[in-house]
Amino acid sequence: MDKISIIIDGKKVSVPPDTTILEAARKTQINIPTLCYHPDQNVKGNCRVCIVEIAGANGFAAACCTTVKEGMEIKTNTIRIREARQMVLNLILANHNSQCLSCKRNGNCELQTLSQELNIEEEFLDKVVDLLPIDQSNFSIVRDQTKCIKCGRCIEVCNDVQGVGAIYNVNRSCDMKIAPAYEKGLSEVPCVYCGQCINVCPVGAIYEKEDTKEVWRALEDPNKHVVVQIAPAVRVVLGEEFGMETGSIVTGKIVSFLKRIGFDKVFDTNFTADLTIIEEGNELLHRIKSGGKLPMLTSCSPGWIRYIEFFYPELLQHLSTCKSPQQMFGALVKSYYAEKMGLKPEDIVVVSIMPCTAKKTEAKREEMHLNDYYDVDIVITTRELAKMVRESRIQLRELEEEDFDVPLGLSTGAAAVFGATGGVMEAALRTVYEVVTGDELDKIDFKNLRGIAGFKEATIPVGDLDVNVAVANGLKNAKILLDLIKEGKANYHFIEIMCCPGGCIGGGGQPIPATNSIKEKRIEAIYQVDLQSELRKSHQNPAIKELYEEFLIEPLGEKSHKLLHTHYIDRSKNNKDKRD
Amino acid sequence: MDLENNTMEAIEKIGNTPDKLIEVLIQCQSLNQQNYITEEQLNLISKGLNIPLSKAYGVASFYSMLSTSKKGKYVIQVCNSGPCYVNNSKTIAKAFQDALGISLGEVTADGLFSLEYTSCFGGCQIAPAVKINDMVYGNLTEEKVWQLVDSLRKEAV
Known part of the structure; x- marks a missing residue:
């Protein structure tokens, strides 16, 4: 099939049709930040950290789930984009228990790294973190929902890779969380404790019970x-x-x-x-x-x-x-x-x-x-x-x-x-x-x-x-x-x-x-x-x-x-x- | 036991494939006097349709027309979207709270009424409006609310 020509940050690039802006950018060594995106998983498009500007379009587009079109002119790193990304991240942080020093993922957290890369100097929004109990119901896996950023990677691995389905989205909109049915503990549902959810979690919301x-x-x-x-x-x-x-x-x-x-x-x-x-x-x-x-x-x-x-x-x-x-x-x-x-x-x-x-x-x-x-x-x-x-x-x-x-x-x-x-x-x-x-x-x-x-x-x-x-x-x-x-x-x-x-x-x-x-x-x-x-x-x-x-x-x-x-x-x- | 049989019957009638989940959930909720899907029902649905329980629960908890916790025989849903909101839906909600003696999200002790906000169901021309089970009532005032509650109480007896 014919390749599609686009311009990313002033650079002309030819890519196959159905390529996403994110993939096209990465081919040209332009590294758009991501959070919910995982290389081995389906595109989710829910975190909005990868937003870019497309000439002639209103608002921003998420690079992970927008495919390129002939002649598209894309900007990935302007002041406007950086400020919007900071806002997006601040909204996520407002809902995140950011006690990094005592977090299991301190030093190896995608949200922490991103906050650094996007130069977050202040969490200026009021914190809205529900004080939900930490699930320590079993010998293997601990879930701390105050850290969860709801990217959905754990749901995909549990349902689509392992076919177990111990956890899923519960409720809607701002009440949405990730939990087992009836928000029970993992020990009360058919969780096999494989821990694949831990490996894909970008933050410290799921981790092993430490011994x-x-x-x-x-x-x-x-x-x-x-x-x-x-x-x-x-x-x-x-x-x-x-x-x-x-x-x-x-x-x-x-x-x-x-x-x-x-x-x-x-x-x-x-x-x-x-x-x-x-x-x-x-x-x-x-x-x-x-x-x-x-x-x-x-x-x-x-x-x-x-x-x-x-x-x-x-x-x-x-x-x-x-x-x-x-x-x-x-x-x-x-x-x-x-x-x-x-x-x-x-x-x-x-x-x-x-x-x-x-x-x-x-x-x-x-x-x-x-x-x-x-x-x-x-x-x-x-x-x-x-x-x-x-x-x-x-x-x-x-x-x-x-x-x-x-x-x-x-x-x-x-x-x-x-x-x-x-x-x-x-x-x-x-x-x-x-x-x-x-x-x-x-x-x-x-x-x-x-x-x-x-x-x-x-x-x-x-x-x-x-x-x-x-x-x-x-x-x-x-x-x-x-x-x-x-x-x-x-x-x-x-x-x-x-x-x-x-x-x-x-x-x-x-x-x-x-x-x-x-x-x-x-x-x-x-x-x-x-x-x-x-x-x-x-x-x-x-x-x-x-x-x-x-x-x-x-x-x-x-x-x-x-x-x-x-x-x-x-x-x-x-x-x-x-x-x- | 009846509920179990009826649930199984509903699954059989509507179909036992994952794509029938929402239809089955709606039907199963209507089988229950308390207008909700019980945990036992959800377990049957999950097994019957071959869907993980977590996913069935996720879908049931997503839609405002479905409930996984006990509701009243009459589910009173006060519209809280734009047109009703500017026409004092808050006052209407307050009137229901006073008339029933419960807060939003609660069920009366006799199990007759439950009260909650909902988003637009298309009654904008008669705002402020409420939906009670399958009926819509509009142009409400505090007085009409008390009358409505009264007549429903009588109807229930």
Whole structure:
């Protein structure tokens, strides 16, 4: 199609039809300010910060939702526009609780940055901030409506990306707010706690429930033996919080930091990711041989588990009974490790560092404890780890790299890839192939299962059997597969589902922003970790072999069932979480 | 139980697809003596039309003709748009408050009346006007308000 010629700030530009003024301007390095606009979402046009002047038109036009027309003359930065933008921002600020110093997003807030860029010198309008209660009804996510600027990004991600619909617009006009039905707490509605709303929020209206104080307290308690585990997706992302390039791998520095602040042992969730592969792989083979429920669905992602429990309880039997790596780790520390070290489980505190807000609630599930002790005691997110680094005043960049402690710190590259969508499947196939055929797998990179696409599938010959697998990330994609299973049309043996788009590297506890282009770099880093690993197949992990020899005896054995497997709950009738 | 059955019936009659939401909401509200959509009804509608409850609630709370909280048998809506406003709609609202003994946004203890402001419903030529359920009354004075309330009370008995 013919290009359209326009003039932006005196510069002649040719762009395809249907280009918005915002896109056209950005192509010419003219950076129009935005607030409600998000690169991975639909255009909303509700904040009006991106207004520009069009020659011959009355008033202003919003650049994000106005398409160019032949011969348009646009001005993006005149005194009149700057003053109008300041007014728009002042109207938003009048309705915003601007206590920046104590805000979770202080220093990383789009509204704060914009106020600086637009040179707001004074909030000259009267404040009209409703004193609404802060929703702290659950273990994962906190909502503070006094900070909400009603951009609607959280609604889009919750409804259109995740297909959950826990929140929506309530009321009209100046009474409009974003809330669950009947303005209930998140714990009273089918929220899966994925935290994707947090990642797209431009301000501090939604954030994780912070648990760093509990960690500091445990570390200073002389009677406690405190161990920590780090999820695969944390090590390739934390650096972003400290100005490092996206995709920087900081595993050794995190280990070093955690040792410095006093953890007795620094272990790795990757160890139990390897273990998950052994248990889950054997479960799959058992189901195939014995005519069990297929396709089998992965069970590592707690947001996904809540989703199927709420919306497809009739398919719960398809879920692998394996606990997630986080929970397997906790269960083993309080049994195997405690025995080995001669410690009482009640004297051990297990801390998890996760890319995920749903993990906080997973750790508090009633099934997730043995005797009186929860498998995992405290869960913090990558963002909270960054806070602890800052609080400690230790310079992450300057730390020497250190290795994880043994034995629960040993892992393979197969475990590392758990952090990206498709990773669990790839890791499982590497092991299942060799266990079944007894042959060594030459091509261990399953490249067609990699990447950020929402849905992927493949058929892999394993001995006499062609194993059909599928991989989905983002719950709306999961829903498509679940509907197929319901209709009996899902001809797969094994399906990996990750709640968050891109997998755990895009989790709700990860540094903000987390746009698709950032996620792609994080995924590259995950596979880099895999490539750099000496061993790249879970069943080769010597510490896992030792664990079976010394303790578990065999996969799916009695001890495994007690410690490493779990069951699920139909939440379709009663949304409420039981709180202790 | 009746309300549940009637709600299900309404959904079946109008259609169980998301695009029928507003029609279903209006119909379901009319099934209820108290002129509102109950939480139970909204849950049925959400499941029946396959719409998240939050979205069904969002739509129901958006439109002033729909309510998610209990109203009176007679819903008195005083127009507060320009023409009525300049014709003393405030005085009319005050007269209703005095005659009913409630404030705007409240329901009388006997559940008969609720009072609220609304925007223009097209009664500008007879301003100040009010809408009571499906009826419009205009050219109101304080005296007429008291008479109107009286006659509705009698009608209800």
